[in-house]
């Protein structure tokens with residue numbers, strides 16, 4: 001059995017897993033399709049619930065990759081053999097031996113142009129939450145004509161909980177992301193009116209509900225339980241929204257300078273055939289058991305982590321990556337026990353970790369700014 | 371507005387309608403519209419003339435064709451089973467008696483209704499079996515499903531046929547819409563029930579915009595472009611509810627006026643929109659003393675005008691609430707100015 005573990009996908013889940021596996025003493029090869037590590041998080045500005053700079057999270061996880069071989073601009077085109085003797089062939093033609101494989105290929109943001117009625121890609125001031133985050137990062141939230149918007153509507157559940165686009169699931173992060181960006185806009189443009197049109201507010205995590213409350217009490221962000229029917233463009237570029245207030249069951253109209261579509265997550269299952277992985281009806285990878293084997297795939301030796309198996313927030317993705325690392329370690333440990341002829345020396349640090357308690361918790365708790 | 375985005379949306383929603391130069395684009399079976407026949411007969415008349423005389427099509431109709439029955443269906447008078455057998459009978463008559471493979475309807479409601487039964491037959495085979503059996507038992511006829519668009523089970527609308535042949539029509543046009551601002555209003559039964567069966571989709575349909583562009587118009591958008599004309603089978607049938615229709619028309623035209631006060635032409639493809647967007651301007655004028663003077667023409671009426679047909683004798687524009695003369699002047703179409711407006715409207 002060789003000592004190498006291949007992690008596919010260098011988002012926060014893949015990086016967290018790779019770092020932990022390295023700490024356990026394994027050799028790790030991290031294969032990332034793009035030229036930079038960080039996945040979707042590298043595009044975010046400050047993240048909920050505590051407004052940590054996304055770059056800080058990525059740098060922290062990158063710092064844990066010492067001794068790991070990172071292959072950028074590459075993907076996996078073929079996987080041969082069985083655990084613990086896989087052969088992984090990359091798009092660059094390289095053959096890598098692996099005892100185990102972790103698939104942490106994440107999600108793709110929903111393509112908002114599929115909701116044609118919202119005019120994304122057609123109306124200049126209909127943008128996605130991803131574009132808004134980039135504007136916030138530059139401290140340049142402005143309409144297509146270069147003016148700071150005075151009135152913004154944010155549409156929840158774009159591409160999620162929507163039978164029309166066959167995404168029945170909730171993307172889980174976009175409600176809290178709406179609350180977060182609404183606060184950020186208010187900080188950058190205090191007199192901007194913000195209307196969030198939601199189906200339900202699903203702010204589930206620790207500190208999320210508090211953030212939701214703060215956004216209303218301290219920042220005056222307005223939440224309307226409403227469904228957008230369609231947007232139409234006025235000659236000045238502002239958008240006329242036709243919606244239903246679903247609490248009063250009344251149609252209403254709202255004119256805004258900017259429409260922000262809070263796009264959800266779409267499963268990225270491009271390795272399904274190559275890694276022989278099953279895909280659920282939600283088009284995320286299926287795990288061996290939803291309750292107690294949520295990092296194992298049905299294929300022995302191939303593990304899953306992060307948003308590849310369904311929508312998760314950053315903290316959950318990181319935790320899931322590290323949980324997958326533990327599963328992999330246990331899996332390989334069982335092999336080494338089965339084959340005592342194997343060299344156990346590389347597992348030493350794992351043992352020392354167990355002995356050393358919480359030596360990996362080195363960030364002091366940060367108070368939330370709100 | 372980014373045109374590239376619109377073109378991208380259009381690319382997603384294309385259907386293959388044969389044009390007259392293609393082997394299967396010359397012979398068509400067509401279904402008349404009961405609503406057009408009664409409320410605005412010349413709109414269909416001019417479509418016939420154009421398709422036959424200007425495009426040289428062989429249009430076939432059987433005396434035994436019936437109404438599609440959709441008004442009864444949407445008004446809860448008849449049920450789905452009846453609809454399916456009526457549709458199957460009309461298809462069977464067209465194919466086995468007239469020898470046509472391609473069918474279009476002049477009414478968008480018939481188009482949606484036929485599309486709905488075809489989709490049901492595709493998705494629920496037991497409904498197809500039922501229809502086949504009932505058709506045979508009640509009429510002795512054979513079941514047949516038209517496959518117009520790209521060989522898949524489907525029918526198309528007359529405006530699709532105009533769209534498919536728009537460049538031939540534009541090449542024959544005597545007058546152009548250069549310098550004329552225009553916009554579209556697509557029937558909900560054309561686009562909104564089955565967006566994938568609408569040329570260009572439901573949100574930014576291409577079918578009428580394509581025709582307007584082929585004739586050189588400057589197409590404009592306005593915020594309430596997609597707002598319903600307000601007809602609706604129920605409210606237009608009951609006088610008590612008619613204010614809803616007038617209210618919708620008012621909302622739309624006010625929005626158009628605000629965005630493009632110089633746009634005086636809306637192109638339509640639904641009998642209901644064609645009649646009500648115009649007629650309610652008359653109501654608004656009477657009740658609120660407010661005039662919009664936006665001409666509502668259907669694709670065939672506009673094409674007829676541009677091909678040089680007589681606005682009143684051929685295109686049926688004598689039956690409009692909004693006077694057509696200002697638009698004729700704008701395009702440069704001559705008419706007998708020695709007569710009064712009233713005299714011009716009685717050409718027979």
Ligand SMILES: Cc1cc2nc3c(=O)[nH]c(=O)nc-3n(C[C@H](O)[C@H](O)[C@H](O)COP(=O)(O)OP(=O)(O)OC[C@H]3O[C@@H](n4cnc5c(N)ncnc54)[C@H](O)[C@@H]3O)c2cc1C
Nearest residue numbers: 009011012013033039040047048075106107306307313314
């Ligand atoms: C608009 C938006 C805002 C968000 N804001 C927040 C927030 O403020 N706070 C928060 O907690 N969460 C937020 N999230 C959630 C957060 O982005 C995710 O939790 C996180 O990105 C998941 O990380 P991941 O590693 O699972 O996947 P990803 O970030 O998707 O990373 C996957 C990586 O795998 C790579 N990859 C994919 N396929 C292959 C392949 N075939 N071969 C090699 N590499 C491949 C990708 O290039 C990418 O680098 C937000 C999500 C969205 C959509």
Ligand code: SF4
Nearest residue numbers: 157160170171174175
């Ligand atoms: S988290 Fe909120 S916005 Fe996102 S899909 Fe769920 S309910 Fe909709």
